[in-house]
Amino acid sequence: MLAEDVDGVQQKLKKILNFKNLHTCLKEAILLDYYVSGFLWARGMDFSVIQYIKFMTLLDMLLHNLRTLHMSLEDNIKWLGEVMAEIGPSHSQKNEEWSIFNIRQANAVIDYLKISLFQHYKLYEFLFYSTREEIVIGTKQVIEVVKPSGGLFPDPLEEGISFDLYSTFIEPPPILDTEMKRLDQKQVLEESQSEANTSDVDPLVGFTIEDIKSVLDQVTDDILIGIQTEINEKLQIQEEAFNARIEKLKKA
Secondary structure (H helix, E strand, O other), X not given: OOOOOHHHHHHHHHHHHOOOOOOOOHHHHHHHHHHHHHHHHHHHOOOOHXXXXXXXXXXXXXXXXXXXXXXXXXXXXXHHHHHHOOOOOOOOOOOHHHOOOOHHHHHHHHHHHHHHOHHHHHHHHHHHHOOOOOOOOOOOOOOOOOOOOOOXXXXXXXXXXXXXXXXXXXXXXXXXXXXXXXXXHHHHHHHXXXXXXXXXXXXXXXXXXXXXXXXXXXXXXXXXHHHHHHHHHHHHHHHHHHHHHHHHHHHO
C-alpha cells in the first residue's frame, strides 16, 4: 500500500475492512475516510513498516474505545496519555511495544489525533450511538400506459398524466357507431327543418315601404351624427394644442 495513490489506498482499505455499501451507508464512508486519512498522514511522516502497523493499531484501538467501550472524550484522552507517556529512553516494560516512536514522532501522533478524532469526538459519538431515520433513495411507481387511440390529440406521455384524466378532460372516449348515426340523422333533420322554416317565412312580412325608408333614414342619421361628433372632437383637440403652442410662444 505504500506505493499506491489515494484511490489505490482507498480500494485496499475498503477490501480489508469489508465495506460494500460506501455509496449508501454513511457510517462505512466516514470510517473509511478515517483510516485512509490516517494512513496517508503516516506515509507523509515517512514511518517504517512497524511504525505504520503500530499507528494504524492505535487508530483502531481509539475507535474501539469509543464505539465498543463507550469511553468519553476525557477517558479516551487519558487512555492515550497512559499509552504514550513513557515513550523515550526511560520507557517501562508495560509500554515497550510503543517504544518504536521517538519523542518527536509521538508528539506528532498526538497532534494528529487531536485534530482528527478528538476534535470531532461528538460527531463520532453521534455516528455510533444515535439512531437515524432511513433515507428513501428510491421508490417504485406504477405508470399506466395509454393505448394508441388514433384520435385528433397525441397520446399523453407515459409519465405525464393518468388515463382517467386524459380520457375525461382531453379526449373523451369515442362514441359508438350507432350513436354517431343517430346524432347525424338528428342533426340533418334539424337543419332541414330550420331551412324549411326560414325559406317559407318572409322576413319583411308586415312592413311597408315607408317603414323601411324611415328605418334606413334613422340608421343613416345615426351614422352621420357619430362621424360628425368624432370630427368635432378631433378639431377641438387640435385647436387646444395650437392654443397651447401660441401661449408658449407669447411667454417666450
